[in-house]
Amino acid sequence: MPADRVPTMKPGLTLLLVFVALLATAPPAQASLPKIALPERPAVSATSAAPSLAEQLDEARAQLEQALALRDRQAIQHPGQYRQDLVLDRQRLLDWLVDLQREKAKRLEELVTLRNMAAASIDDDPLVKTLQGNPPYSALQVDALRDEIDGMKEKLAAAEAGFRAKQTEIRNLQDQLKAKAAASRQASERVLSAGSEANAARAREELEVLDLFKRATEVEIAVTALDEERLKVQMSSWRSRIEEMQAIAARVLPDQNLTLDDLAAQRQRVNSEQIKLAAEMKSMLRRNAQHRAAQERHATNDKSGRADAFLDMALKTDNAILKGLDHLQMLNSVSGDAWEKRYAVLTSSDPEQRRLALATLEELGRKLADLRSQSSTRQEALRTEIRTQRIRIDNLAGDREEQGREKEILVLLLHQMAMDERVELAAARQEKQLARWLGDFSDRGDQGFLGSANWLGERVADVVRNIWQRELFVAEDVSEIDGRQVSVKYGITVGKSIGLVVVFFIGYWLLALVSRFIQQQLVRRLRVSPQLASVIRRWSMIALSLALIILLLNLARIPLSVFAFLGGALAIGFGFGAQNIIKNFISGLIVLFERKVRVGDVVELGGVTGYVTAVDLRATTVRSFNGVEALIPNANFVENQVINWTYSNRRVRRELPVDIAYGTDVHQTEALFLAATAEHPYVLKDPLPEVFFDGFGDSALKVVLVYWVEFDGAKGPRRVDSDLRHDIYGRLAAAGIAIPFPQREVLVSLAQPLAVRTTDPEAGHAV
Numbered sequence: 127m128p129a130d131r132v133p134t135m136k137p138g139l140t141l142l143l144v145f146v147a148l149l150a151t152a153p154p155a156q157a158s159l160p161k162i163a164l165p166e167r168p169a170v171s172a173t174s175a176a177p178s179l180a181e182q183l184d185e186a187r188a189q190l191e192q193a194l195a196l197r198d199r200q201a202i203q204h205p206g207q208y209r210q211d212l213v214l215d216r217q218r219l220l221d222w223l224v225d226l227q228r229e230k231a232k233r234l235e236e237l238v239t240l241r242n243m244a245a246a247s248i249d250d251d252p253l254v255k256t257l258q259g260n261p262p263y264s265a266l267q268v269d270a271l272r273d274e275i276d277g278m279k280e281k282l283a284a285a286e287a288g289f290r291a292k293q294t295e296i297r298n299l300q301d302q303l304k305a306k307a308a309a310s311r312q313a314s315e316r317v318l319s320a321g322s323e324a325n326a327a328r329a330r331e332e333l334e335v336l337d338l339f340k341r342a343t344e345v346e347i348a349v350t351a352l353d354e355e356r357l358k359v360q361m362s363s364w365r366s367r368i369e370e371m372q373a374i375a376a377r378v379l380p381d382q383n384l385t386l387d388d389l390a391a392q393r394q395r396v397n398s399e400q401i402k403l404a405a406e407m408k409s410m411l412r413r414n415a416q417h418r419a420a421q422e423r424h425a426t427n428d429k430s431g432r433a434d435a436f437l438d439m440a441l442k443t444d445n446a447i448l449k450g451l452d453h454l455q456m457l458n459s460v461s462g463d464a465w466e467k468r469y470a471v472l473t474s475s476d477p478e479q480r481r482l483a484l485a486t487l488e489e490l491g492r493k494l495a496d497l498r499s500q501s502s503t504r505q506e507a508l509r510t511e512i513r514t515q516r517i518r519i520d521n522l523a524g525d526r527e528e529q530g531r532e533k534e535i536l537v538l539l540l541h542q543m544a545m546d547e548r549v550e551l552a553a554a555r556q557e558k559q560l561a562r563w564l565g566d567f568s569d570r571g572d573q574g575f576l577g578s579a580n581w582l583g584e585r586v587a588d589v590v591r592n593i594w595q596r597e598l599f600v601a602e603d604v605s606e607i608d609g610r611q612v613s614v615k616y617g618i619t620v621g622k623s624i625g626l627v628v629v630f631f632i633g634y635w636l637l638a639l640v641s642r643f644i645q646q647q648l649v650r651r652l653r654v655s656p657q658l659a660s661v662i663r664r665w666s667m668i669a670l671s672l673a674l675i676i677l678l679l680n681l682a683r684i685p686l687s688v689f690a691f692l693g694g695a696l697a698i699g700f701g702f703g704a705q706n707i708i709k710n711f712i713s714g715l716i717v718l719f720e721r722k723v724r725v726g727d728v729v730e731l732g733g734v735t736g737y738v739t740a741v742d743l744r745a746t747t748v749r750s751f752n753g754v755e756a757l758i759p760n761a762n763f764v765e766n767q768v769i770n771w772t773y774s775n776r777r778v779r780r781e782l783p784v785d786i787a788y789g790t791d792v793h794q795t796e797a798l799f800l801a802a803t804a805e806h807p808y809v810l811k812d813p814l815p816e817v818f819f820d821g822f823g824d825s826a827l828k829v830v831l832v833y834w835v836e837f838d839g840a841k842g843p844r845r846v847d848s849d850l851r852h853d854i855y856g857r858l859a860a861a862g863i864a865i866p867f868p869q870r871e872v873l874v875s876l877a878q879p880l881a882v883r884t885t886d887p888e889a890g891h892a893v
Contacts, residue, residue, distance in 0.1 A: 179241070183234040190227040197224055219338040226345040233352035240359050248370045257374055261381030265472065266391075268375065268382045272562065275371045282364045285357050292354040296347060303343045310336040379566060384472045389465060396462040403458065407451045414444035436534060443538040450545035453497060457552045460490050464560060471567055484567060485588060487560055494557040501550040508543045515539060594621035602685075618684060626678050633674045641667050656725070664743075706759075707744065713760035714743040723763055723770060728837055730769035731762060776837040777810065782850055785826035786858070787866040792819055792827065795863060799831045802853040808846050810834040825868045 177185070197220040248254055253274060256267050313333040320326035421437040467483040467490075474480050515536045522529040597617045645663040648654040654662075679685075717723055718741060727738045729748060736750035745757045762768075771778065786795055796817040803815040815833035822828070831850070835843050858865065 179234060179238050183231065183238065186227065186231040186234050190224070190231050193220070193224045193227045196220065215335050216338060219335065219342055223338065223342045223345060226342060226349055230345060230349050230352065233349055233356065237352060237356050237359065240356060240363075243363075248367055254371070254374060257378050261378070262383035263378040263381055264388060265382045265384040265468075266388050268378055269559075269562075271371060271375055271378075275368060275375065276558075278364050278368050278371070282361060282368065285361045285364070289354060289357040289361065292350055292357065296350050296354065299343060299347045299350060303340060303347065306336055306340045306343060310340060382472070382566075384469050389469045392465040393462060396458055396465075399458045400455065403451055403455050407448065407455075410444060410447055410451065414441065414448065417441050417444060436531060439535050439538050443542050446542045447545045450549050453501075453549045454552060457494075457497070457549070457556055460494065461556055464490055464556070464563070468563055471563075481588060484564070485592075487564055491557060491560040491564065494553050494560065498550055498553040498557060501546050501553060505543060505546045505550065508539060508546065512536065512539050512543065594619065594624075596620045598623060618682075622682055626682055630674060630678055633678075634671060637667060637670045637674065641670070660725075706761075709761050710744045710759045713764040714741070714745075717741055717746065717760050717763050718743075722773070723768065727773065728771040730771070731758060731766060734758065772837055777834050778837050778843055779832060779834050780843055780847060782831040782833075782847060782854075783820065784829050784831065784854065784858075785823060785865055786829060787826055787864040790827065790863050792829065794861065795829055795858070798857040798861060798863075799829070799854060802850055802857060803831065803833050806846065806849060806853070808835055809850075810836065826866045 249258075253267065253270055257263055257271060310333060313329060313336055316329040317326055317333060320329050417437055417440045421441065424437060464487060467486050470483040471480050471487075474483070515532065519529055519532045519536060522532060597619050599618050600615050602613055602615050641663045644666070645659045648659040648662065649656055723729060723738055723741065723746065725738055725741060728736065729738055731748070734748055734750060734756050736748045736754075736756070738746060739749050739755065740747040741760075743760075745759050746763060747755055747757055749755045784795075784799075786792075796819075799817045800815060803809045809815060810833070813834055815831065818830045818832065820828040820830045831854075833850075835846050837843065855865075
């Protein structure tokens with residue numbers, strides 16, 4: 127190695143060697159400060175069985191004694207230079223550890239007692255013993271059993287929620303324990319690396335506090351685990367008891383019976399409760415009168431308004447409580463009615479009486495549900511008001527007098543809340559009881575196929591009957607009785623409305639048959655035209671339908687005044703939105719009664735020409751010659767010009783123009799034309815056909831044949847025209863008369879010679 131180079135070491139390695147040397151030379155950490163002797167933890171071998179509850183209880187008591195002794199001895203004596211806050215922490219942790227050890231021993235004792243109780247048989251229950259005999263069973267005892275089952279279910283749900291909360295708490299405590307263990311390891315490192323005795327002593331003191339906190343956390347985890355185990359035992363016990371009690375309830379439910387003595391006992395209970403509520407309401411009325419008198423006095427003496435605010439709230443509270451008491455009285459009365467109906471369902475053999483009782487119970491259940499919902503809504507509003515009042519009280523912490531008044535208002539709000547909760551609880555209990563009874567009655571109908579069918583039939587009949595009797599609206603009519611005007615109200619139900627509609631359709635169908643028969647007789651016997659008969663039938667149906675509606679309304683006792691508002695609304699609607707419909711309707715009436723346009727007429731209107739096939743109230747149907755039907759509003763026939771080709775008669779004049787060559791004998795041609803018309807069967811002889819020499823054309827002489835045909839004959843005018851053309855063409859050809867085509871004369875001027883050029887077809891140009 128060169129002399130000028132000195133061997134060097136890395137800084138990290140140097141620090142490590144120095145730290146090891148300090149550890150080797152440092153005195154023992156516990157030599158200068160006494161350490162707390164924590165209660166010993168039980169050593170559990172990996173192969174040994176878990177200790178029993180009795181053994182765990184003995185260990186917990188022993189650890190409790192150790193913790194008490196440790197706290198009483200005040201084992202640690204610290205010099206004055208050490209941190210006083212750690213001394214106080216140590217003392218608090220020792221107290222906490224003693225409390226936790228005491229709670230652990232208490233939890234173990236409770237767990238031992240709970241397991242012994244869980245092992246008890248359900249047959250020892252007095253309520254179960256009363257239901258072990260032969261049927262019938264008292265309905266009151268059955269209700270008590272089911273209340274017990276519901277109570278256990280609520281406890282089970284609460285225990286399950288508590289069990290989940292304990293699991294979460296254990297996980298949080300374990301996380302804390304891990305964090306304290308890490309802090310304890312770091313404190314141990316600080317003890318080993320302390321540079322002076324004073325620093326080492328302080329580090330050891332911190333380590334002792336952390337170890338004490340770890341031990342307390344371990345005990346707290348053990349206590350929470352015992353709570354978790356207790357909930358497990360309770361849940362298991364309650365589940366088994368619920369299953370056993372539900373089996374007993376399923377066995378006794380079909381055979382439950384309500385005697386007259388039971389019913390009398392319930393009546394007595396209802397009367398006693400009613401007396402208590404009446405006394406409570408009387409007391410509240412007296413207090414309300416006192417508050418009103420105080421309010422009147424303060425209205426004249428107190429100008430600040432503070433007392434008025436309190437008295438206003440007091441009166442509001444009195445009214446709320448009075449209303450709640452009224453609801454409780456109503457609920458008590460409902461309870462009595464429900465017991466009466468239950469007795470009727472259980473004991474009556476009359477199906478109709480049982481049906482009415484069940485319907486009453488269902489109606490009571492709906493009323494209870496509404497009352498409970500209203501109470502819940504009021505409670506929600508009160509909760510909001512109470513929260514606001516609490517915030518107001520907190521904000522008035524500096525003004526004790528004002529804060530005291532606001533607290534009094536808060537007490538009044540809490541009184542209102544208590545009354546609403548009382549009403550809701552009573553309504554919920556009654557509703558639950560009614561739902562249970564209705565379920566029992568539906569289960570009683572499940573006795574084989576026939577019983578199920580009967581029960582289902584009754585339920586369907588109830589639903590249909592309720593819908594049938596549901597009142598849609600109330601009609602009020604004024605009648606004169608003994609010279610006095612008496613107002614009578616009639617309920618219009620769904621059943622009455624459906625009956626009216628059904629009877630109307632049946633009557634309308636019968637009227638349609640009669641009117642159709644009358645129409646046929648008018649056409650056959652009285653020789654009335656089909657169109658007029660159709661009009662008579664249509665209008666007679668309208669009049670008879672209106673008469674039928676009025677008759678049915680009178681039979682159903684529905685006054686026509688009910689439709690007064692509807693008539694006014696329809697009038698306004700027609701006035702604004704149905705102007706065209708009304709105009710066409712009135713125009714249709716005019717067309718029908720004037721009979722200027724009839725079915726079968728050939729009309730021309732707005733570029734449409736064809737046969738009239740139907741004349742209705744709103745529109746007229748015209749079928750053109752090409753078969754297309756057009757619906758023309760009736761207003762067009764009244765407001766516009768209409769050409770009716772068949773208005774007075776159905777004869778139509780036709781013209782057939784023919785050109786003949788110059789030099790032809792015109793008289794011979796006329797004779798040929800008249801001969802053709804005379805031989806055609808559809809050309810009318812009156813008036814006679816005529817031939818006119820119509821003029822001189824550019825290339826021919828113009829001759830026109832004029833004749834008349836019937837528009838509704840076997841052949842249409844166009845077909846007759848075609849037949850005559852064929853015949854005339856043949857006759858002209860036989861007579862040698864030509865029909866010329868257009869001719870033109872071309873004049874060529876020869877004043878100058880014509881230029882003549884030839885072209886070569888192959889070359890494609892002039893030569």
